[in-house]
Amino acid sequence: MIRKLVNLSKLAKALRSWKKKLYAKMYTTLLRLGFRPLHIYVLTTVSLDKEWGSKRSRCWAWFATKEDAIESALRSADFYSECGYYTHVVIEKNGIGWRYDMKPLWFELRRLKETKIEPYECEDGSTGEFHIDYEAVEVSAPPQAKNIVGWGIG
Numbered sequence: 001m002i003r004k005l006v007n008l009s010k011l012a013k014a015l016r017s018w019k020k021k022l023y024a025k026m027y028t029t030l031l032r033l034g035f036r037p038l039h040i041y042v043l044t045t046v047s048l049d050k051e052w053g054s055k056r057s058r059c060w061a062w063f064a065t066k067e068d069a070i071e072s073a074l075r076s077a078d079f080y081s082e083c084g085y086y087t088h089v090v091i092e093k094n095g096i097g098w099r100y101d102m103k104p105l106w107f108e109l110r111r112l113k114e115t116k117i118e119p120y121e122c123e124d125g126s127t128g129e130f131h132i133d134y135e136a137v138e139v140s141a142p143p144q145a146k147n148i149v150g151w152g153i154g
Helices: 002-032 066-075 077-081
Strands: 040-049 053-063 088-094 105-121 127-139
Touching: 040 066, 040 077, 053 066, 066 077, 066 088, 066 105, 077 105, 077 127
Parallel strands: none
Antiparallel strands: 040 053, 040 088, 088 105, 105 127
C-alpha cells in the first residue's frame, strides 16, 4: 500500500509540473500573438488595529481602470467606512493568476463630522439620530500592512 502512495505522489508531481509547463507555453504563445494580460483594480476595505494589524477586510468591487477605482474610493468614503467599522481602503491591480500588486494604493477613512438628524428606526428595530461624514485621504501603506498582498483576491 505504501508503494502505491509513493507512485501516486510521483504522478501528482509530474502532473503539476506538466500543467505549469502547459500554462507557460500557452501564456507565451498568447503574448507572441499580441494578447496582453487582463488587469482589474480591486477595491477592498480593511479594518486595521494598531496593536494586532488587520482585524477584518471586505472586497467591495473591481474596476476596469485605476481612475474609476480611485474615484469610487473618494466619492463613497461614507459608504465604505460603514460608520467607522473599516479604517482603510486599499486598491490593488490584479492580473490573471497569482499576480498581485506589490505597491497598492492606500486611503485612510477619516471621520469629518457628526450631524444630528431626525431620529429614525431601522427594520431590525435599531434606531439612529446621527449621520457621520467620512473622507478618504491617500496615505502610504500602514506599518501593520507592510509586505502583505492580496487583500481583495487572495
